[in-house]
Amino acid sequence: MRQEFYKTLMSPVWLVILVLAAVLPPLLPSYYLHIVILSLVYVALASAWNIVGGMAGQISLAHSLFIGTGAMLSTALLLKLGVNMWLGLVISAVISGAMGAMIAWIDFRFQLGHLSFVLITLAFAEMGTVIVEGWDFLGGASGLLLPQDKGDFLAFQFGGGIGAFWVMLVLAIASILINVAILNAPLGYYLRTIRDNENAARAIGVNILRYKVAAMVISAMLSSVIGTAYVRYLTFADPYLLVSPIIIIEIVLFATVGGLGRAYGPAFGALLLVPLGEILRGKLGGTLPGLHYFIYGVVVIAVILMSPRGLLPLFEKWFSRARPKAATTK
Amino acid sequence: MLEVDHLVTGYGGVPVLQDVSLTLSAGEIVGLLGANNAGKTTLINSLSGMYAPMSGRIRFEGQDVTAMTPKQRVEIGIIQVPEGRLVFPEMSVRENLLLGGINARARTHRPRQMDHVLELFPRLQERLGQKAGTLSGGEQQMLAIGRALMAEAKLLMLDEPSLGLSPLFVQYIFGIIDRLHAEGLSILLIEQNLNLTLRHAQRCYVLERGKVAVEGASDVVKDDPRTRRAYLGL
Amino acid sequence: MAEFLQALAQGLLIGSTYGLLALGMGLVYGVSGVVNFSHGDFISLGMFLCLALYSALALDPYVSLVITVPLMTVIGGLVYWYLLRPMVGHQFLMVVQLTLGLSLVLQNGILMVFGGQPARTPSVVESKLLILGDVVVRVPHVIAFVVSFAMAIGLYIMLRSTDFGRSIRAVHQNAHAAALMGIDVSRVQTLTFALGIGILAIAAALLLPGTPIQPAQGLRYTVITLIVVALGGMTNFVGIMLGGLIIGLSEAYGTIYLSDTLGMLLPYGIFVLIMLFRPQGLTWSSSR
Ligand SMILES: Nc1ncnc2c1ncn2[C@@H]1O[C@H](COP(=O)(O)OP(=O)(O)O)[C@@H](O)[C@H]1O
Ligand SMILES: [Mg+2]
Numbered sequence: 001m002r003q004e005f006y007k008t009l010m011s012p013v014w015l016v017i018l019v020l021a022a023v024l025p026p027l028l029p030s031y032y033l034h035i036v037i038l039s040l041v042y043v044a045l046a047s048a049w050n051i052v053g054g055m056a057g058q059i060s061l062a063h064s065l066f067i068g069t070g071a072m073l074s075t076a077l078l079l080k081l082g083v084n085m086w087l088g089l090v091i092s093a094v095i096s097g098a099m100g101a102m103i104a105w106i107d108f109r110f111q112l113g114h115l116s117f118v119l120i121t122l123a124f125a126e127m128g129t130v131i132v133e134g135w136d137f138l139g140g141a142s143g144l145l146l147p148q149d150k151g152d153f154l155a156f157q158f159g160g161g162i163g164a165f166w167v168m169l170v171l172a173i174a175s176i177l178i179n180v181a182i183l184n185a186p187l188g189y190y191l192r193t194i195r196d197n198e199n200a201a202r203a204i205g206v207n208i209l210r211y212k213v214a215a216m217v218i219s220a221m222l223s224s225v226i227g228t229a230y231v232r233y234l235t236f237a238d239p240y241l242l243v244s245p246i247i248i249i250e251i252v253l254f255a256t257v258g259g260l261g262r263a264y265g266p267a268f269g270a271l272l273l274v275p276l277g278e279i280l281r282g283k284l285g286g287t288l289p290g291l292h293y294f295i296y297g298v299v300v301i302a303v304i305l306m307s308p309r310g311l312l313p314l315f316e317k318w319f320s321r322a323r324p325k326a327a328t329t330k
Numbered sequence: 331m332l333e334v335d336h337l338v339t340g341y342g343g344v345p346v347l348q349d350v351s352l353t354l355s356a357g358e359i360v361g362l363l364g365a366n367n368a369g370k371t372t373l374i375n376s377l378s379g380m381y382a383p384m385s386g387r388i389r390f391e392g393q394d395v396t397a398m399t400p401k402q403r404v405e406i407g408i409i410q411v412p413e414g415r416l417v418f419p420e421m422s423v424r425e426n427l428l429l430g431g432i433n434a435r436a437r438t439h440r441p442r443q444m445d446h447v448l449e450l451f452p453r454l455q456e457r458l459g460q461k462a463g464t465l466s467g468g469e470q471q472m473l474a475i476g477r478a479l480m481a482e483a484k485l486l487m488l489d490e491p492s493l494g495l496s497p498l499f500v501q502y503i504f505g506i507i508d509r510l511h512a513e514g515l516s517i518l519l520i521e522q523n524l525n526l527t528l529r530h531a532q533r534c535y536v537l538e539r540g541k542v543a544v545e546g547a548s549d550v551v552k553d554d555p556r557t558r559r560a561y562l563g564l
Numbered sequence: 565m566a567e568f569l570q571a572l573a574q575g576l577l578i579g580s581t582y583g584l585l586a587l588g589m590g591l592v593y594g595v596s597g598v599v600n601f602s603h604g605d606f607i608s609l610g611m612f613l614c615l616a617l618y619s620a621l622a623l624d625p626y627v628s629l630v631i632t633v634p635l636m637t638v639i640g641g642l643v644y645w646y647l648l649r650p651m652v653g654h655q656f657l658m659v660v661q662l663t664l665g666l667s668l669v670l671q672n673g674i675l676m677v678f679g680g681q682p683a684r685t686p687s688v689v690e691s692k693l694l695i696l697g698d699v700v701v702r703v704p705h706v707i708a709f710v711v712s713f714a715m716a717i718g719l720y721i722m723l724r725s726t727d728f729g730r731s732i733r734a735v736h737q738n739a740h741a742a743a744l745m746g747i748d749v750s751r752v753q754t755l756t757f758a759l760g761i762g763i764l765a766i767a768a769a770l771l772l773p774g775t776p777i778q779p780a781q782g783l784r785y786t787v788i789t790l791i792v793v794a795l796g797g798m799t800n801f802v803g804i805m806l807g808g809l810i811i812g813l814s815e816a817y818g819t820i821y822l823s824d825t826l827g828m829l830l831p832y833g834i835f836v837l838i839m840l841f842r843p844q845g846l847t848w849s850s851s852r
Binding site for chain 2: 727730731733734737738740741742743744745746747748
């Protein structure tokens with residue numbers, strides 16, 4: 001199984017991506033560069049969420065807590081206590097991981113089942129919003145403004161634009177590779193077993209608590225780190241964007257549209273929908289605010305009704321039909 | 331009255347019933363025997379329209395009902411007393427009976443049918459306001475049959491009515507079945523209890539792994555060596 | 565003491581309407597197992613329809629009901645028939661994602677039509693007060709209380725003593741057996757969903773007078789409803805109405821005796837504890 005991972009790692013596709021990444025961004029107008037960066041943020045977030053939501057089949061709506069911690073806490077630590085943002089990133093990730101572990105433990109201890117898990121994580125997400133909005137240290141309802149990005153790497157500054165692009169590219173690829181690695185490791189196998197039949201998994205002696213905690217902690221820490229990088233790019237730590245349940249609903253929908261539980265599914269969904277949404281917003285946002293979300297909603301409903309396993313499997317089928325001789329790389 | 335022609339039904343594309351044919355004339359009691367997992371419940375649910383058959387056809391009183399919904403079949407009088415009784419546990423006996431007669435054809439005659447059912451099962455009269463879930467197994471079987479009668483059945487199909495009942499109750503229920511037959515009802519009786527069924531039914535089919543292994547008049551089926559073999563799964 | 569009584573009145577009055585919101589969700593869950601995450605956005609839809617009718621025809625929200633209730637009922641029926649019914653037999657989780665998608669569609673459809681500014685819909689009774697000793701209550705709240713309980717009692721009677729009500733309960737208790745009675749299960753599920761959305765149209769008008777509305781509020785209403793339903797027991801009628809009152813009271817007292825933030829956290833805290841320790845809610849399902 002490990003070979004699969006190394007094969008992916010050695011794939012020539014990376015070379016192509018690297019060359020494109022080096023050549024394209026300087027040529028892109030800044031507006032399109034922004035769209036590319038945003039797409040990468042959501043590729044990273046959707047892939048991170050997939051470890052819990054897709055592989056373990058647990059629709060967690062609490063991930064806005066981890067993203068929000070990564071963004072708001074690291075910013076607050078810097079502004080209020082002067083903590084270097086690299087250290088802030090680590091602190092936030094550790095706290096997010098601890099919260100994730102706690103949620104996984106609660107899920108295990110009380111044997112929540114799928115529906116209760118969705119409901120409880122939604123309640124946690126809402127509580128997170130209320131706490132951030134009511135706590136001045138984290139910026140309250142008005143948010144926090146980071147100092148200007150002067151490109152000082154040691155202060156977690158990447159010079160905006162192209163620098164942010166590279167950071168997001170690294171995070172997105174890391175997030176996807178972690179997906180590939182988990183899917184091809186025992187952890188991935190056990191998570192699928194738990195997802196498909198938790199009782200059967202328990203009966204054959206799978207240590208459910210261990211795997212649930214592992215998945216949640218990896219996913220939470222990853223989301224937190226992405227949150228920190230995202231807020232550095234945005235400069236403004238906006239609680240209505242970063243801690244609201246809407247961000248997690250978007251992520252769930254991207255992952256669903258792409259294909260839950262697959263290594264590239266959520267990334268595919270985000271790559272498809274984020275540019276679509278952003279371009280729509282750019283063109284029509286002034287006259288029709290909300291149009292891009294509206295379209296996301298319509299797309300996800302259509303995909304669920306027509307291809308419940310997501311669009312990626314559909315594309316794979318077309319692809320392999322178009323090139324029947326091609327080696328099937330997953 | 332009922333003709334089943336080369337019926338094939340299954341779950342998820344895997345056939346369970348393989349080419350089953352049977353007939354039932356008006357006023358007959360026909361027994362359908364078979365070991366566990368032979369496909370008896372699958373057959374009765376196909377007759378009720380719960381699953382679309384993979385092939386074959388079902389005719390009732392000369393009419394092709396193969397494509398009819400469960401609701402339409404209830405309305406033309408094909409009524410099932412399901413395996414395990416499946417009474418509505420949180421509802422009173424009275425409400426269960428009312429639900430039995432909820433179909434468009436029977437709805438307006440419910441008071442009359444209710445009197446008939448309660449006369450047939452005086453026990454239910456005493457328990458009219460009690461929740462069905464609190465009844466004993468035998469009483470629940472009475473309720474399930476009563477509920478089916480409320481629907482003004484023309485063909486009454488019973489799926490293992492003796493399952494889990496004490497011998498006394500089994501005697502009682504089979505007495506009721508005989509009485510309903512005497513009143514002119516056509517009955518398809520699904521059972522595992524071989525001797526009992528052979529005694530009460532005029533003709534029998536023996537189902538073995540989704541196929542009809544033996545059929546004929548009850549005494550013929552009784553003496554056919556294949557019956558016991560199908561039964562013991564040899 | 566006056567403050568205490570004031571909060572008591574306020575909590576009970578608003579809580580009754582929360583109960584009504586939750587009855588719709590509980591009914592739908594009971595017959596089709598669907599937890600509708602766009603529930604709150606349908607409430608928004610009801611409120612904005614009232615706003616539109618006020619802007620266009622100067623109708624009072626209570627009068628608008630004549631139009632919004634049938635309209636929303638039909639919309640609910642169509643949504644179930646074309647979007648949710650095809651999901652029967654699929655994984656339950658897909659329904660969660662589908663209704664989340666529906667929530668985005670509704671919320672942003674409203675945003676596109678009405679814009680994002682908070683809006684008010686005036687009503688003739690909006691500023692009328694009722695003074696009972698130390699306690700001052702707003703007339704719209706009293707109307708909401710009376711109508712909510714009347715609706716709840718009406719629904720209860722409908723479930724107990726009509727054929728449609730018994731069909732709903734039959735599908736809830738055993739859908740297979742219900743089908744064998746000749747009940748069209750899909751039809752009952754569709755009508756129940758339509759009924760649930762129709763109830764929301766009424767609840768929307770009850771909550772509307774004096775309340776600023778904005779398109780993004782839907783999720784909050786969904787969460788409040790979920791909390792009430794979890795508290796009362798998904799399919800327990802009396803429990804749900806009680807749950808509504810408890811959440812109404814905890815909101816009212818929370819904002820008085822605790823800080824704003826803690827007050828707002830209180831219902832969620834109660835919810836999490838209930839979910840963890842009593843997954844069936846406060847009272848065991850007995851009335852259905
Ligand atoms: N809902 C179902 N899904 C899949 N397989 C089923 C289902 N119901 C029954 N079966 C299978 O069909 C076969 C026949 O079952 P059934 O009709 O219940 O037999 P019987 O009533 O004679 O005991 C069995 O092998 C059983 O496992
Ligand atoms: Mg059987």
